Amino acid sequence: MSPSWTDLTLAWPLAKRDILARYRGSLLGVAWALVAPLAMVLVYTLVFRGVFQARWGAAVDAGGGVDGFGYVARLFAGLIAFQAVAEVATRATRLIQDNANLVKRVVFPLDLLVLSLLMQVGVHTLLQAGVLVLLLLAFGDGPRWTWLLLPIAGLWLLLLQYLVSVVLTSLGPYLRDLQHVVPVSMTGLLFLSPVFYPMDAAPAVLRAVLAVNPVSAPIELARAAWFGSAVDWVTIGWQGLVLLLALPAARWMFHRLRPGFADLV
Numbered sequence: 001m002s003p004s005w006t007d008l009t010l011a012w013p014l015a016k017r018d019i020l021a022r023y024r025g026s027l028l029g030v031a032w033a034l035v036a037p038l039a040m041v042l043v044y045t046l047v048f049r050g051v052f053q054a055r056w057g058a059a060v061d062a063g064g065g066v067d068g069f070g071y072v073a074r075l076f077a078g079l080i081a082f083q084a085v086a087e088v089a090t091r092a093t094r095l096i097q098d099n100a101n102l103v104k105r106v107v108f109p110l111d112l113l114v115l116s117l118l119m120q121v122g123v124h125t126l127l128q129a130g131v132l133v134l135l136l137l138a139f140g141d142g143p144r145w146t147w148l149l150l151p152i153a154g155l156w157l158l159l160l161q162y163l164v165s166v167v168l169t170s171l172g173p174y175l176r177d178l179q180h181v182v183p184v185s186m187t188g189l190l191f192l193s194p195v196f197y198p199m200d201a202a203p204a205v206l207r208a209v210l211a212v213n214p215v216s217a218p219i220e221l222a223r224a225a226w227f228g229s230a231v232d233w234v235t236i237g238w239q240g241l242v243l244l245l246a247l248p249a250a251r252w253m254f255h256r257l258r259p260g261f262a263d264l265v
Helices: 005-023 029-051 058-062 069-092 111-139 145-171 178-191 204-212 216-227 233-264
Strands: none
Touching (some): 005 029, 005 111, 029 069, 029 111, 069 111, 069 145, 069 178, 111 145, 216 233
C-alpha cells in the first residue's frame, strides 16, 4: 500500500523537527546542506580535473569539450543524486534504534519514520538542485526543454530511496553491523557509479558493474534532463522493471519484521 496524503502530513512534523535539531546551534544552519556538497564538488574537481586532467568523455569532448564549468556542473548533478541515496541508506540502518521511544509505542505507525527520513533528505536534495539551477542559469547554457523531464528523474530517485530505506530500516535492528558496513560500502559505490564520468565513457568491465548498480539509472536520467545528454535506455528499462518489482517485496519485508522491532531497541 502506497503512502497516503494523511501519512505525508503526519510525517512532515517529524521531518521538520529532525531538520531543525540537526542544525540547531550551528553558525550556518540549514546552509550546511549546501556548503557540504559544494565543498565535495570543489575537492573532487580539483583532484580529477586539476591533477588527473579528467575529461567528461570522448564523445562529448569531440563536440567541443566539456571543461571548466561544464565538468563541475555534471559532477554536481551526479553527486546530488548519489548523495540523496547514500544519506538515506546510511541513516536508515539506525532509523529504528534512533527512534526507540516511538517504536515502543504500539499505536505509532512506523511507516512514518521512513517517510520522515525521505522528507528530510528531500529538503536537502531540493536545495542543492536549486543551487544547480542558479549556476546553470548564470554560467551554463540556461534552461533546456529537457528540464521538463526532471520530475521523472526525481520520481525514479524517490522510489529508489524508498526501496533502500524500507529494506535497511527493516534489517537494521536485526543486523547491527549494517550501520558500519553501509557507510563504507557507499563510499566505494561512489566510485563505481557514473558520478565522475558518463556510463558510455567507462571501460567494458566497469560498464558491466554500472549496468547492475541501481544508482546508475537515476544519475543518468538526471543528467539527461539537466544537460540533454544521451542515456542507455536498455539499462534504464530493465533497472526500472527490477525497481518496480522490488518495491512490494520490500514492503512485505518491513511488515514481516516490524513486530520484532520493539524487542530489539
